[in-house]
Amino acid sequence: MALFSPMNTxxxxxxxxxxxxEVPVGAVLVHRSTVIAQSGxxxxxxxxxxxxxxxLVIRMGCALLDNPRLQECDLYVTLxxxxxxxxxxxxxxxxxxxxxxxxxxxxxxxxxxxxxQQPTCHHRPEVVGGISEKECAEMLQAFFKERR
Amino acid sequence: MALFSPMNTxxxxxxxxxxxxEVPVGAVLVHRSTVIAQSGxxxxxxxxxxxxxxxLVIRMGCALLDNPRLQECDLYVTLxxxxxxxxxxxxxxxxxxxxxxxxxxxxxxxxxxxxxQQPTCHHRPEVVGGISEKECAEMLQAFFKERR
Numbered sequence: 001m002a003l004f005s006p007m008n009t010x011x012x013x014x015x016x017x018x019x020x021x022e023v024p025v026g027a028v029l030v031h032r033s034t035v036i037a038q039s040g041x042x043x044x045x046x047x048x049x050x051x052x053x054x055x056l057v058i059r060m061g062c063a064l065l066d067n068p069r070l071q072e073c074d075l076y077v078t079l080x081x082x083x084x085x086x087x088x089x090x091x092x093x094x095x096x097x098x099x100x101x102x103x104x105x106x107x108x109x110x111x112x113x114x115x116x117q118q119p120t121c122h123h124r125p126e127v128v129g130g131i132s133e134k135e136c137a138e139m140l141q142a143f144f145k146e147r148r
Numbered sequence: 149m150a151l152f153s154p155m156n157t158x159x160x161x162x163x164x165x166x167x168x169x170e171v172p173v174g175a176v177l178v179h180r181s182t183v184i185a186q187s188g189x190x191x192x193x194x195x196x197x198x199x200x201x202x203x204l205v206i207r208m209g210c211a212l213l214d215n216p217r218l219q220e221c222d223l224y225v226t227l228x229x230x231x232x233x234x235x236x237x238x239x240x241x242x243x244x245x246x247x248x249x250x251x252x253x254x255x256x257x258x259x260x261x262x263x264x265q266q267p268t269c270h271h272r273p274e275v276v277g278g279i280s281e282k283e284c285a286e287m288l289q290a291f292f293k294e295r296r
Contacts, residue, residue, distance in 0.1 A: 047211060062195050084236050087230055088198050112268040115231055115261060119260075
């Protein structure tokens with residue numbers, strides 16, 4: 001296991017989200033090798049359909065750095081971001097996006113609208129999908145299996 | 149002029165945004181014929197790239213109604229929503245979207261990724277574009293002309 005593994009932190013945020021009854025997705029924002037924000041989904045907790053883990057860490061990071069642009073930041077998230085989060089990642093000028101499981105139904109990066117491949121997309125982060133894919137996907141599968 | 153004109157309220161929020169140095173876009177959320185939230189862009193003010201007028205009124209409306217779904221709500225916004233806001237509108241189950249100016253470069257509804265036309269989009273609001281289009285577009289043009 002890597003010494004510095006933001007995806008493991010994202011996975012632990014996803015696990016805590018599941019305990020709160022949220023779809024288990026976790027995200028971590030890294031600025032110059034330091035984790036500056038981490039969160040799981042908080043949609044139910046906040047009654048906020050925009051409270052996806054990615055949007056929350058972007059907002060936390062921007063507030064912390066007092067800057068709406070996060071050019072030196074990388075985002076780690078356990079699930080492929082949706083179109084809302086992908087567009088926010090682009091607006092925030094995130095440098096690299098690392099995600100875990102692919103999301104055929106709800107993803108907006110490698111699936112659906114493929115936001116970063118749109119000609120109107122101004123900033124495209126480097127994208128690496130499939131990081132700790134198995135653990136990320138299994139956590140989601142276990143959550144939905146229990147609820148069925 | 150209509151007696152009940154939420155788009156005029158959205159336009160006045162856009163004008164206030166311009167005074168704060170924000171791109172002049174305003175939004176209004178209507179629940180059962182009552183305005184329950186209104187805002188302009190607050191990206192600069194909050195150092196938050198997600199602080200688009202639409203996202204702000206959706207979050208305000210959900211907090212007010214203590215519900216992440218706004219099935220009986222209509223959204224009025226002076227500019228065609230971007231992909232981030234369009235996806236949030238879909239997640240929030242907004243009933244109808246009325247927008248002013250079309251946005252060829254940044255829009256995500258009738259331009260770019262056309263979010264609501266994606267097969268993976270679960271909820272599509274009714275969409276009416278071009279409401280008070282001239283006033284909405286002129287406010288944006290005046291803002292950018294002054295900054296050039």
